[in-house]
Amino acid sequence: MIESFLFLFTGIVGLVTIALMITSYKSNPFYNAFLLLIIVIVSIRFLIHGSYELGIQNVLAPKEGPPSILYLILIPCFYLYYKNLVRQKKTYNPEDLKHLIFIIFLYVINTDTTLKESFLFHLGAITNFILIGLFILFYLILIFKLLRKDIWLKKNIPISNIHFSLIKNWSIYLFTLNILGSIALLASIYKEVNSESMISGKSMAPLILIFWLFIFFKILISPEILYGLPILNKKLLKFTPPKLNNEEAFASANKNWILEPDTQKNHQDLKLQQKIRSNIFSYIDEIDKLSNEEFIFRNPKASFSDIANKLGVPTSHIVYLFKYHSNISFSEFRMRSRIKDSLNLIEQGYLKTNTLESLAYKTGFASYNPFFSAFKKVTTYSPQDYLKFKKH
Numbered sequence: 001m002i003e004s005f006l007f008l009f010t011g012i013v014g015l016v017t018i019a020l021m022i023t024s025y026k027s028n029p030f031y032n033a034f035l036l037l038i039i040v041i042v043s044i045r046f047l048i049h050g051s052y053e054l055g056i057q058n059v060l061a062p063k064e065g066p067p068s069i070l071y072l073i074l075i076p077c078f079y080l081y082y083k084n085l086v087r088q089k090k091t092y093n094p095e096d097l098k099h100l101i102f103i104i105f106l107y108v109i110n111t112d113t114t115l116k117e118s119f120l121f122h123l124g125a126i127t128n129f130i131l132i133g134l135f136i137l138f139y140l141i142l143i144f145k146l147l148r149k150d151i152w153l154k155k156n157i158p159i160s161n162i163h164f165s166l167i168k169n170w171s172i173y174l175f176t177l178n179i180l181g182s183i184a185l186l187a188s189i190y191k192e193v194n195s196e197s198m199i200s201g202k203s204m205a206p207l208i209l210i211f212w213l214f215i216f217f218k219i220l221i222s223p224e225i226l227y228g229l230p231i232l233n234k235k236l237l238k239f240t241p242p243k244l245n246n247e248e249a250f251a252s253a254n255k256n257w258i259l260e261p262d263t264q265k266n267h268q269d270l271k272l273q274q275k276i277r278s279n280i281f282s283y284i285d286e287i288d289k290l291s292n293e294e295f296i297f298r299n300p301k302a303s304f305s306d307i308a309n310k311l312g313v314p315t316s317h318i319v320y321l322f323k324y325h326s327n328i329s330f331s332e333f334r335m336r337s338r339i340k341d342s343l344n345l346i347e348q349g350y351l352k353t354n355t356l357e358s359l360a361y362k363t364g365f366a367s368y369n370p371f372f373s374a375f376k377k378v379t380t381y382s383p384q385d386y387l388k389f390k391k392h
Contacts, residue, residue: 001054003205008050010209010216014043017216020223034081035226038074042212045071049202065198066110072103072132075139078178082143082171086150102135110199125193132189136182143178147171170225173218181211256327256336257284269320276317283321286311291337298341298364302334338363339378342371346390356383 021036049062076099110128151168188203201208219225276283290296290310299306304322308315322330342363345351350359360371375383 004050004053006050006206006209007046008054008056010212011043011045011047011050013213013216013220014039014046017219018043020220021226034077034084038077038081039216041071041074046209046212062200062202064200066107068198068200069107069110070103071201072106072135073100075136076100076103079139079143079146082146082175085167085171086146106131106135125196128199129186129189129193133186136186140179140182143175147175166222166225170218170222174215177211177214181208184208184211256333258325258327269324272316272320273324276320279317280321280325283311283313283317284325287318287321291333292340295341297334297337298362300364300366302364304330334364335374336378338365338371339374342375343379346387351387359383 017039018036021039045062048060051057052061080096080099106128151171154164184204184207185201188201188205188208189199191203192199192201197203287307290307294310296302296306296310304318305315308318311318322333326333328336342359345359345362350362354362356371357368360368363371365371365374372383375381375386379386381389
């Protein structure tokens with residue numbers, strides 16, 4: 001009775017979670033899609049089980065045996081959710097259907113009487129436990145490698161650190177529950193196999209339901225985690241307290257970058273995209289280092305080709321990067337980098353022994369006038385007013 005009520009309660013909480021996700025779906029369709037599919041499948045299953053066992057309805061009965069195998073689709077869906085959480089894409093890939101092959105195979109060999117008596121089941125009913133265990137382990141390893149490479153070990157990332165930490169903590173939280181849920185599921189299947197019961201994965205239902213409640217409540221409490229890395233920064237800026245313009249401009253140079261642009265590309269750019277897509281992260285990282293650590297823009301004539309030569313790549317790659325992966329133009333990026341450099345020099349006491357004119361030349365400006373205009377544009381202060389502001 002209590003277990004049935006828990007099924008029903010978890011299913012209802014799942015429906016509430018689905019309602020929240022659907023409201024975000026229009027503005028961010030892709031990143032919610034796989035997680036939404038997962039929660040829809042789980043919630044419906046829980047509702048059917050709870051309502052049937054409590055006598056609320058008797059039309060839909062909970063499935064056991066081979067039909068339960070189809071619920072393994074949740075495993076690759078989690079992998080695809082993580083994959084598209086960190087890599088923005090606009091369309092679905094038909095190749096994702098390959099993740100269904102093993103599930104269909106497992107379903108077929110469990111429904112075909114001839115196959116069930118073949119060499120595939122020479123170990124008996126424990127065969128299902130072994131196959132499902134290997135299937136789950138395979139995807140857990142895939143997910144671990146993906147998250148470890150693209151999130152957990154990332155240090156220089158093209159969004160603000162606060163927002164990146166949100167996704168990082170969420171991925172750790174969810175993956176931990178994935179592992180615990182997988183262990184509980186395998187324990188359930190093992191128990192059912194040993195007792196010669198039909199496979200349902202519900203032998204340890206209370207524990208599995210609690211794991212799902214943790215996922216649902218986490219989403220309800222922090223709905224911003226539904227957004228993937230490439231657009232998370234843009235979405236959350238709506239809720240970030242405003243800063244002084246000069247602080248906002250230089251709190252993180254990473255805000256200049258976007259991973260996947262919406263701009264249409266011509267044929268030549270599309271061909272170039274295929275060559276450098278996997279290097280976008282490293283290009284952004286290296287350009288930021290050239291700007292912030294090697295001060296490449298102190299050279300008054302710094303250009304695309306200078307950056308390309310430093311990175312050892314064709315100039316067209318850098319042109320493409322600023323055309324499609326930067327929120328600002330190259331000249332704007334260069335100007336802001338120089339002003340950032342000048343602010344850092346001011347903080348280090350450069351003006352104690354030098355003039356503002358000297359600072360302008362030091363940071364790559366051809367004269368004081370363009371330095372003055374750029375400084376005021378970026379910080380909203382003239383250099384003199386900024387110094388007064390800092391003094392007070």
